[in-house]
Amino acid sequence: EPEVTQTPSHQVTQMGQEVILRCVPISNHLYFYWYRQILGQKVEFLVSFYNNEISEKSEIFDDQFSVERPDGSNFTLKIRSTKLEDSAMYFCASRVAGYNSPLHFGNGTRLTVT
Amino acid sequence: AQSVTQLDSQVPVFEEAPVELRCNYSSSVSVYLFWYVQYPNQGLQLLLKYLSGSTLVKGINGFEAEFNKSQTSFHLRKPSVHISDTAEYFCAVSPRQGAQKLVFGQGTRLTINP
Numbered sequence: 001e002p003e004v005t006q007t008p009s010h011q012v013t014q015m016g017q018e019v020i021l022r023c024v025p026i027s028n029h030l031y032f033y034w035y036r037q038i039l040g041q042k043v044e045f046l047v048s049f050y051n052n053e054i055s056e057k058s059e060i061f062d063d064q065f066s067v068e069r070p071d072g073s074n075f076t077l078k079i080r081s082t083k084l085e086d087s088a089m090y091f092c093a094s095r096v097a098g099y100n101s102p103l104h105f106g107n108g109t110r111l112t113v114t
Numbered sequence: 115a116q117s118v119t120q121l122d123s124q125v126p127v128f129e130e131a132p133v134e135l136r137c138n139y140s141s142s143v144s145v146y147l148f149w150y151v152q153y154p155n156q157g158l159q160l161l162l163k164y165l166s167g168s169t170l171v172k173g174i175n176g177f178e179a180e181f182n183k184s185q186t187s188f189h190l191r192k193p194s195v196h197i198s199d200t201a202e203y204f205c206a207v208s209p210r211q212g213a214q215k216l217v218f219g220q221g222t223r224l225t226i227n228p
Contacts, residue, residue, distance in 0.1 A: 004157070031214070043158070043204060043218040056215055091157060099210060100146060100165045105157040 002026045006092050006106035013082055014114055021077045021109045023092030032075045033093040033103065034067065036060070043091070049075065082113045116141040116207050120219035127195055128227050135190040135222045137205030145207040147188045148216065149179055152202040161203070164188065175199065200226045 005024045013019045025032050034046040047057040049067055066078045075094075079086055089110050093103040121136040139145065149161040162173025169181040179190045188205060205219040 006157075035216070042220045043206075043216075045215045045217070048215060056212065093158075095214070099214065100163070101214075102148070102160045102163060103158075103214070103216065105150075105159070107155070107157040 004092055004094055004104050004106035006090075006109050008109060009107065010110045010112070012112045012114065015084055016081050019079050019082055019111065021079075021090050021092075021111065023075045023077070023094075023106055024073050025075055025092065025094030026104055027073070028096060029094035029104070030097050031055075031095045032067075032069070034077045035091045035093065035105075036088040037091070037108075038085075038088040046077075046090075079111075082111075084113050087111055087113045116143075116145060116209065116217040118205050118207055118217055118219035120203075120205055120222050122222050123220065124223045124225065126225045126227060129197055130194050132193050133191065133195050133199075133224065135203050135205075135224065137188045137190065137219055139186050139188065139205070139207045141186075141207060141209070144210045146210060146214075147179075147181060148206040148208070149173065149177070149188075149190050150204045150206060150218075151175075152204065152221075154201070158204065161190070195224075195226050197226050197228065199224060 007022045032049040037043045047061045048055045064080045089108045091108045092106045095101045118139045127133045147164040150158040162171050164171045164181045172178045177192050202221045204221045206216045208214045208216050
């Protein structure tokens with residue numbers, strides 16, 4: 001069964017550095033998402049992406065964050081200048097068209113900012 | 115806006131016993147309802163979803179959930195659990211319109227003891 005794949009599985013970075021988290025969604029999916037889960041807290045929506053543009057974003061997704069689909073397969077989340085509070089598990093998800101189509105999640109990237 | 119409350123952060127159960135994981139939600143608009151499971155070091159996997167129709171929904175691995183509109187609940191149940199059901203379980207809702215932005219509960223850690 002096709003899967004959403006995320007790399008790396010664990011990323012350690014220093015505060016103030018830029019980091020790019022990578023995702024390869026399922027090939028025929030059209031909607032892409034990033035969620036994050038700070039340790040011990042809820043999984044939170046960050047951003048949704050469709051037709052090469054952001055369709056919705058949360059308050060968390062400020063100017064330090066950006067997303068890109070640079071080619072036909074990758075979907076990236078960039079954090080421009082990481083802060084300690086950006087440490088979290090970041091999940092990528094994708095789905096096909098249709099309001100009731102389920103999200104398929106990747107295994108996540110654990111980002112640790114020191 | 116939507117919110118989801120999972121009333122139990124941890125549920126220990128003996129193998130072959132029944133289990134119920136509780137979920138209540140609030141929303142000003144109609145929503146879809148979901149249960150996701152996260153096994154150790156893996157992503158979120160869809161267990162089941164309620165879109166419309168019958169309020170009793172059956173999912174994978176023998177789980178089922180019942181939508182109760184008057185009580186705004188969507189409790190997850192399994193009549194007999196196995197060691198392999200040990201995982202974190204997340205209840206989530208999504209508005210019926212828009213980008214299918216999932217709002218998650220805080221999760222319930224289900225631990226099955228032999």
